[in-house]
């Protein structure tokens with residue numbers, strides 16, 4: 001039986017993989033994780049998809065177990081500011097899209113336009129976020145939802161099995177370093193062998209498969225399956241096995257980031273329960289509220305802005321609270337490895353691939369890869385079908401997310417400088433150009449978005465198209481022939497529900513002050 005796994009790298013990818021494989025295979029698998037004491041982790045990665053609750057659930061962890069330990073907060077949406085024009089914002093929320101008479105409510109919105117805010121008209125959460133509320137009452141109940149932790153009929157499903165069935169109403173923000181620490185304990189308590197040392201060499205056998213890795217002080221580590229979680233370095237997959245990296249730079253030019261972790265009194269500041277992405281002259285700034293600090297960073301294209309200017313802009317954006325904080329400058333490798341599983345090596349995390357963090361997809365990619373690895377775990381015959389299925393799934397997830405991100409820039413109305421004008425003339429994936437033409441007269445649905453699982457449902461595309469404002473959209477022609485009264489009732493029910501929820505839900509800070 002293949003049961004000796006060596007994981008190289010102890011960032012979010014390494015520890016999530018170690019924890020999940022232990023939870024999946026228990027004593028029947030031996031895992032050694034080696035991480036360097038000299039090479040640090042990337043040090044960012046704080047916002048998630050809502051799907052990550054399937055990960056914690058798989059590990060048998062409840063919010064109360066891990067959230068306080070990671071200074072975690074709730075994320076109800078991404079809030080996009082200034083992408084259309086100055087002082088404009090809209091939300092991409094975690095909330096199921098309603099349908100009326102077979103048409104998505106956003107289509108009715110284009111037809112009837114109750115107000116100029118599609119997000120507030122079509123979703124309850126937009127106003128709940130504006131009011132700074134927690135989606136849970138102080139006693140922990142999740143308001144107005146058909147499911148909850150532990151009582152969710154979606155338990156035990158993988159992410160792709162879940163998609164389209166229900167939409168959980170929130171995701172999380174957390175401190176990446178604290179999550180890695182939490183998962184280290186989880187994994188080590190369950191038998192994962194933890195070595196802190198530098199891998200100096202990757203050893204190949206006659207067939208070119210990995211036979212072991214040589215460490216500085218712990219000798220050779222041998223195994224059956226090697227997981228490359230070494231981050232942007234791709235030490236095993238890209239360096240030792242020479243698997244090529246396919247860059248997405250031609251369509252997604254942001255290749256750099258500068259990050260600050262700014263301590264703050266959140267009681268005074270309050271918690272806005274969402275990630276904010278504020279458009280800038282050469283990219284955008286993320287703002288992620290955690291308990292005790294705000295994580296922030298400027299994602300930009302080096303062709304348009306120097307690291308010094310990016311840091312200066314970010315510091316001006318944050319204000320005096322960041323004066324004593326050291327900046328973390330990061331060069332991002334955007335794209336994916338041609339194949340993430342080659343021979344007996346599987347790359348997970350930044351070594352497999354990465355797109356800029358605009359929709360918080362990094363940890364989602366890791367989670368997805370781990371689910372796929374567990375499902376396709378190799379047997380002694382190394383049947384290539386498992387590897388091929390895995391590689392297809394990983395390639396599709398990343399290519400699909402790339403299309404979704406490119407759409408943000410194509411659809412953003414801003415054209416006020418060269419950076420933003422270039423977003424309208426740069427090449428985009430062929431299929432996306434065709435899809436956008438379709439969406440101008442028929443909002444995205446499951447037949448017209450990227451056709452393989454990539455984590456984003458059609459309603460996410462609708463939010464970006466409607467919010468960014470640069471593409472002219474028309475409602476379905478058929479709506480002119482339909483009776484619109486049911487849609488009007490739906491809009492007024494949303495208004496009513498919004499009013500009620502913003503009254504009864506507690507402020508997000510108050511909720512965490514009590515629960516952490």
Ligand SMILES: Cc1cc2nc3c(=O)[nH]c(=O)nc-3n(C[C@H](O)[C@H](O)[C@H](O)COP(=O)(O)OP(=O)(O)OC[C@H]3O[C@@H](n4cnc5c(N)ncnc54)[C@H](O)[C@@H]3O)c2cc1C
Pocket residue numbers: 008009010011012013014034035036037038039040041042043044045046047048176197198199200229230231232233235257259297330332348349350351357360361362363364366
């Ligand atoms: C600017 C930015 C913002 C991001 N924001 C988000 C976000 O909001 N949401 C999200 O989901 N994702 C985000 N991500 C992605 C997220 O940070 C990563 O997906 C996640 O941290 C996983 O990183 P990793 O574990 O692959 O690599 P790393 O954190 O880089 O870890 C690499 C590990 O490999 C080890 N290592 C390297 N070389 C050796 C060696 N020779 N020997 C032994 N060990 C070695 C290191 O010690 C380290 O432990 C962001 C990424 C960037 C760059």
Ligand SMILES: N[C@@H](Cc1c[nH]c2cc(Cl)ccc12)C(=O)O
Pocket residue numbers: 048049050051077078092093094095163167168171359455456457460
């Ligand atoms: N499967 C994802 C899809 C998703 C639905 N809404 C959002 C909003 C944002 Cl900001 C990211 C992702 C998503 C999920 O449910 O998390």
